[in-house]
Amino acid sequence: MTDATLYGLCGAALVGLGLFGLIVHPQPLRKILAFNLIGGGAFLLFGVVARRGASAGLDGDPVPQALVITGLVVAFAATALAVALLLRLFQETGRATLRSDDSQP
Amino acid sequence: MAFDIGLAILVLGVAAWTIAARDTFAAVIGFVAYGLLLALVWVRLAAPDVALTEAALGSGLTGGLLLGASTRLARTQGSAAIDKPSAIIRRAAAVLCTLVSAGLGAIVLLLPEPAPTLAPQAAANLAATGLGNPVTAVLMAYRAIDTLLETVVLLLALVGIWSLAPDQLWGGLPGRRYPVDRDGVLTFVAQLLVPVGILVGIYIFWVGSIAPGGEFQGATILAAMWIFATMARLADSPAVSRRWLRLVLVVGPAVFFAIGLAGFAIAGGFLAYPEAHAKLLILTIEVPVTLSIAATLALLVGGPPERALR
Numbered sequence: 001m002t003d004a005t006l007y008g009l010c011g012a013a014l015v016g017l018g019l020f021g022l023i024v025h026p027q028p029l030r031k032i033l034a035f036n037l038i039g040g041g042a043f044l045l046f047g048v049v050a051r052r053g054a055s056a057g058l059d060g061d062p063v064p065q066a067l068v069i070t071g072l073v074v075a076f077a078a079t080a081l082a083v084a085l086l087l088r089l090f091q092e093t094g095r096a097t098l099r100s101d102d103s104q105p
Numbered sequence: 106m107a108f109d110i111g112l113a114i115l116v117l118g119v120a121a122w123t124i125a126a127r128d129t130f131a132a133v134i135g136f137v138a139y140g141l142l143l144a145l146v147w148v149r150l151a152a153p154d155v156a157l158t159e160a161a162l163g164s165g166l167t168g169g170l171l172l173g174a175s176t177r178l179a180r181t182q183g184s185a186a187i188d189k190p191s192a193i194i195r196r197a198a199a200v201l202c203t204l205v206s207a208g209l210g211a212i213v214l215l216l217p218e219p220a221p222t223l224a225p226q227a228a229a230n231l232a233a234t235g236l237g238n239p240v241t242a243v244l245m246a247y248r249a250i251d252t253l254l255e256t257v258v259l260l261l262a263l264v265g266i267w268s269l270a271p272d273q274l275w276g277g278l279p280g281r282r283y284p285v286d287r288d289g290v291l292t293f294v295a296q297l298l299v300p301v302g303i304l305v306g307i308y309i310f311w312v313g314s315i316a317p318g319g320e321f322q323g324a325t326i327l328a329a330m331w332i333f334a335t336m337a338r339l340a341d342s343p344a345v346s347r348r349w350l351r352l353v354l355v356v357g358p359a360v361f362f363a364i365g366l367a368g369f370a371i372a373g374g375f376l377a378y379p380e381a382h383a384k385l386l387i388l389t390i391e392v393p394v395t396l397s398i399a400a401t402l403a404l405l406v407g408g409p410p411e412r413a414l415r
Binding site for chain 2: 003004005006007008009010011012013014015016017018019020021023024025026027029030032033034036037040043044045047048049050051052053054055056057058059060061062063065066067068069070072073074075076077078079080081083084085086087088090095096097098099
């Protein structure tokens with residue numbers, strides 16, 4: 001098994017771990033955190049594809065690498081927007097849950 | 106290989122911790138460590154440009170953003186416990202996620218041999234861009250439209266965040282007012298670190314044309330220095346309605362778009378560069394884009410306006 005395959009399996013496991021956290025954590029902030037974990041795993045899969053594409057004197061295919069850089073920046077923007085929405089929800093209602101009913105906690 | 110196995114286990118362990126930790130603050134600390142370890146993985150995968158971005162943006166800025174949110178939401182933690190899904194749902198989720206991981210793992214093991222790659226094309230056209238770093242060449246030349254749209258996405262996210270401000274604070278100052286402590290350690294460290302950090306940020310941006318680095322990595326460091334300076338109250342954030350601030354935010358995408366349009370006239374296509382001036386044009390785009398991205402990232406962390414204009 002090559003290093004790239006090893007990290008590919010690591011990325012696959014990270015996506016599963018993050019997905020689990022996204023589903024089972026009731027707190028929205030933990031869901032955002034888990035979502036970033038999934039992102040890390042998915043980007044790693046890109047990294048494996050890039051590393052396997054090493055040729056022509058380059059250590060990796062620069063196209064997927066550039067896509068990951070773009071992806072990291074967009075993931076950050078989405079996270080910032082999600083956190084701002086969550087804090088505003090907390091400011092308005094004094095709570096930070098995704099429950100749709102109005103029953104008191 | 107032994108190092109890589111250890112690193113992979115460590116990454117998975119820290120990732121599991123951020124999911125399992127009871128305390129959100131502790132989970133966020135775990136996430137920061139996770140990002141730094143991932144940066145190491147990127148170095149091992151021969152992608153130093155991505156490693157820099159992951160360390161600065163994925164771990165640093167995202168971690169700071171989440172840490173701030175977790176302290177503000179700290180007292181809501183207890184009330185969320187009753188929302189915990191039932192054991193059946195947890196088990197079903199575990200099965201589903203294991204299946205997803207297994208599927209992805211199978212794909213990794215069955216990736217085609219030899220691996221498809223665009224590296225030869227990227228390497229062959231590198232000279233035409235006048236750049237020495239193939240990743241920067243992809244970002245600024247072959248896939249420049251991705252990068253252009255990405256700067257627009259950042260601006261849209263910022264507009265979204267600003268629009269969350271209550272009416273009376275519209276156009277005000279973002280974030281809380283931090284206390285001033287002229288003799289404090291934070292002020293002292295900020296006075297030492299911010300000038301050095303700004304220099305490092307500019308260097309990382311500049312060196313990106315020939316070596317690992319680039320405008321996103323440099324801009325992230327510059328944004329971090331902005332945030333640090335406001336936290337230490339060396340300077341306060343400007344009100345978001347300031348005209349010069351709006352100009353700084355849009356100058357990058359605007360110059361990028363203008364040069365892209367000029368490509369129709371001088372090189373026969375949107376975002377096409379004439380070969381003789383490719384590097385000059387790319388730098389002309391990169392300088393304002395770096396400035397705009399740095400300001401946008403810092404303001405994204407700052408959040409919606411929370412203090413009214415005086």
